[in-house]
Amino acid sequence: MxxxxxxxxxxxxxxxxxxxxxxxxxxxxxxxxxxxxxxxxxxxxxxNSSRGVEGYMEKMRRLGIETEKSDYLTSVDVSIAALQKERPGKKCYVFGTRSFYAQLESAGIPVTDRPDPDVDILLCGFDRELTFQKLEDACILLNRGAEFWATNPDWVCPTWYGSVPDCGSVCRMLTTATGRTPRFLGxxxxxxxxxxxxxxxxxxxxxxxxxxxxxxxxxxxxxxxxxxxxxxxxxxxxxxxxxxxxxxxxxxxxxxxxxxxxxxxxxx
Known part of the structure; x- marks a missing residue:
């Protein structure tokens, strides 16, 4: 044992x-x-893909814990690794925060926040900046046949006042609307x-x-x-x-x- x-x-x-x-x-x-x-x-x-490692480092510092970038592994890291290995050069619509977008872009992933005809993959993350426009864009892309990827299937994210919808809950909305189901990465x-x-x-x-x-x-x-x-x-x-x-x-x-x-x- x-x-x-x-x-x-x-x-x-x-x-x-x-x-x-x-x-x-x-x-x-x-x-x-x-x-x-x-x-x-x-x-x-x-x-949680909504913030970069720098954001976590700063939060940990406020909580009294000194960390380095090498102390973290996120669903963004896993997503980048999968995209680079399996879909190199494919264009992704980023359904998430600006931080999520920036992390993918800095890793060399072709990204956009518009439902362009040449988008290959809809990539969803936990989005604290969610708008109806993003939901509409996602439905356009999924109905057009774009691949459906998501960082994680978590239903909720805990907060001090209870919980808020996480990536899995938003993906469920999109599945209900389009009949498409995502490939989760984290x-x-x-x-x-x-x-x-x-x-x-x-x-x-x-x-x-x-x-x-x-x-x-x-x-x-x-x-x-x-x-x-x-x-x-x-x-x-x-x-x-x-x-x-x-x-x-x-x-x-x-x-x-x-x-x-x-x-x-x-x-x-």
Whole structure:
């Protein structure tokens, strides 16, 4: 039976796992220090495509955590890798924030925010700048036959006041309107885990993924063949295990409980 103490690469979801909006959960900073102390590494994984890594770095700094670009892996990274490998040179209509657009453009992806006749792919992300015009453009493109890609299937994004529709919910609207279904790129697909291990050099046996959503975070780890910790500090509840049929290796209340367990094990 694996133990958490054996892990050295910790893949951490952010929203609902280490913070909620601008509130850092208890125990996160000492937890990160613990990982470094045992010779481990952590990467922050997120399906949220609405902001660049610089935005996350600034947010972490406000929360008291200093990070580098290499500490992050996002659904945008996975999308760029897939586009470059499978659809090089194909033109994408970017259904998302200006930050999402800029990240794709800087990576050399041909992008537009107009439903031009030569658009090959409609690429949807979590869009905090959503307009009806974008919905209309998307329907035009999908009815025309453009490929339908999306960064992530998350239904909602947690906030301090509840939840807001995430990429998966908007894609469901488009599916209802056009009959087209997207190819999702981020979690729960295993690509983020594979990229993380490739970047850091840690094997699957030393890798663990922590997240608050069974159908994306935990399913990603399961699909990649690594151990997972389902934390109850965000969207998910224990009832979701039966609902989604996704079984984490461990279920814990939050990061603070995990840290307490690790420190207790170490003391023993």
């Amino acid at each position: 694996p133990t958490l103490r054996e892990k050295r690469l910790f893949l951490l979801d952010m929203d609902g796992t280490i913070y909620l909006d601008d509130r850092l959960f208890d125990g996160v900073i000492p937890f990160l220090h613990y990982i470094r102390q045992v010779g481990g590494r952590y990467l922050f994984l997120t399906n 979690k729960p697909r295993p690509d983020m885990v594979y990229l993380s291990m490739a970047r850091t050099g840690f094997p699957p046996a030393q890798t663990v993924l922590l997240g608050d959503r069974l159908y994306t975070d935990i399913a990603c780890g399961v699909n990649a063949g690594i151990d997972t910790v389902f934390v109850l500090s965000g969207e998910g509840t224990e009832a979701d295990i039966e609902k989604f049929g996704v079984h984490p290796t461990w279920v814990r209340r939050d990061i603070a409980e995990i840290l307490q367990e690790l420190q207790k094990t170490e003391d023993n």
